[in-house]
Amino acid sequence: MPALSFRNISKSFGDNTVIKTFDADIHDGEFLVLLGPSGCGKSTLLRMIAGLSDITSGELLFDGEIANDWQPRRRGVAFVFQTYALYPHATVRENIAFPLIMDAFRPWYHLPVVNMIARARLMKRADIAERTLRIARQLELEPLLDRRPASLSGGQRQRVALARALVRNPSLYLLDEPLSNLDAKLRTQMRSEISALHHKVGKTFVYVTHDQVEAMTMATRIIIMNKGIAQQVGTPDEIYDEPANTFVAQFVGSPPMNLIPATIRDSEMRLSGRLAVEHPGPLPKRREVTFGIRPEKLSIHAAGEGQLPARVSVVERLGAETVIGCRLMTGEEDHDRLLETDLVFVRVSDHLKMAIGETCSLNYRSDDVLLFDIEDGRRLV
Incomplete structure (x- = not known):
C-alpha cells in the first residue's frame, strides 16, 4: 500500500491554472478527504493520482518514487466515479468481474468471435467467479448478480461501482463524489458502508467531496481546498475547532x-x-x-x-x-x-x-x- 506525496504540484489547462501549488502527504492506510467548493481542483488532483491527467509541474511520489510518468495500470489504483459508469448491457456479475477479465485479456481476445468466447470462459474461471461472489456478498449484492443496471436503484448501482473497484484488491482507492447522485437517506447509509469498508480492507482511501458532512463523518484527515490552493490540512476536529482562516471557518x-x-x-x-x-x-x-x-x-x-x-x-x-x-x-x-x-x-x-x-x-x-x-x-x- 503506497504512501503518496505531492511536491509543488500544479496543473494548468492552457492559460487556466486549476491547481496553483499543492504540497501534501497521504499516509498509508488513512481515509483522506479532499473537501472544497466546485471548481477548486479536487477531482483534478484525483485524476492526477490515477494517471488519467498529466501533471503540469511538480512531482507525485508513490512510496518515495516519482510516478509522474507511470501508466495507470502500474499505479494499482481503483477509481469510483461520480457517475456509476456501469455497462448497461452487462449483468451485475459481469460489471463486478470486468477488471479481473481485463487483467486476464490477451491482445487476440479482441477479435469479434474470440472476444465473446474468451469473456464467457473467463467469467467461469474459478478464481474470478470466487472473487466476484465474495465481493458481492460483502456489499449485499448477491441476490442482484443476474440483473442489469437499469433494474437497480441508485444505491444498488453505487454498490456495484464500489464492488467493481474492490474486486481487484488494489493498493489505493480513489472516490470522486460517489454519493452526489443519491438521496439523503441513501447518502447516510452509503457513508456508513464506505467507512466500514475502509476499516475492513485497511487500504488507503482518497475521497473527493464538496459535502462537509461526508468529510467530517468519514475522514481521518481532511485537506480543504479553494481556488486550487490547500487552505488547511488536519483531522476533522482540528479543521472544525481551529480553522486556519475565515474560508475554512465558514465552509465547515x-x-x-x-x-x-x-x-x-x-x-x-x-x-x-x-x-x-x-x-x-x-x-x-x-x-x-x-x-x-x-x-x-x-x-x-x-x-x-x-x-x-x-x-x-x-x-x-x-x-x-x-x-x-x-x-x-x-x-x-x-x-x-x-x-x-x-x-x-x-x-x-x-x-x-x-x-x-x-x-x-x-x-x-x-x-x-x-x-x-x-x-x-x-x-x-
Whole structure:
C-alpha cells in the first residue's frame, strides 16, 4: 500500500491554472478527504493520482518514487466515479468481474468471435467467479448478480461501482463524489458502508467531496481546498475547532462560524465599532480584526442577562435542536439600535422557545472566541 506525496504540484489547462501549488502527504492506510467548493481542483488532483491527467509541474511520489510518468495500470489504483459508469448491457456479475477479465485479456481476445468466447470462459474461471461472489456478498449484492443496471436503484448501482473497484484488491482507492447522485437517506447509509469498508480492507482511501458532512463523518484527515490552493490540512476536529482562516471557518459547520468585523482600540474590542466585548487573552496589535465564534458556543438568555444584546430574526426548528438567527444591538439604554452585521446564529436544544422579534441577549466564553486578520482572513488567536 503506497504512501503518496505531492511536491509543488500544479496543473494548468492552457492559460487556466486549476491547481496553483499543492504540497501534501497521504499516509498509508488513512481515509483522506479532499473537501472544497466546485471548481477548486479536487477531482483534478484525483485524476492526477490515477494517471488519467498529466501533471503540469511538480512531482507525485508513490512510496518515495516519482510516478509522474507511470501508466495507470502500474499505479494499482481503483477509481469510483461520480457517475456509476456501469455497462448497461452487462449483468451485475459481469460489471463486478470486468477488471479481473481485463487483467486476464490477451491482445487476440479482441477479435469479434474470440472476444465473446474468451469473456464467457473467463467469467467461469474459478478464481474470478470466487472473487466476484465474495465481493458481492460483502456489499449485499448477491441476490442482484443476474440483473442489469437499469433494474437497480441508485444505491444498488453505487454498490456495484464500489464492488467493481474492490474486486481487484488494489493498493489505493480513489472516490470522486460517489454519493452526489443519491438521496439523503441513501447518502447516510452509503457513508456508513464506505467507512466500514475502509476499516475492513485497511487500504488507503482518497475521497473527493464538496459535502462537509461526508468529510467530517468519514475522514481521518481532511485537506480543504479553494481556488486550487490547500487552505488547511488536519483531522476533522482540528479543521472544525481551529480553522486556519475565515474560508475554512465558514465552509465547515452548519450553520457556519459567526464572523463579525471588530475594532481594537485602547486595549478594548468593539464589534462593528460600537459594542464592547470580551476578548481571548492579549489582543493583537492590529486595529481591524474579525471576531469569530461557533453557533453552539453561544447561549441565549433573556434581555439584559447576557453580554450581547440581540433581537431574534430567524427561528429554524430541526427536531432535536433549534437554530436561532439574531441581529446584534448596540446595547445603549436610551436608543438601542441594530448593528450593521450579518445574522448571528445560535444552536440550542429544542426545549427553548423563542419568537421572531423578541429581544434577548447572548453569552459566550472568551476562550471560545477566535480572531482573524480582516485582510487575508488568517487566524490570529
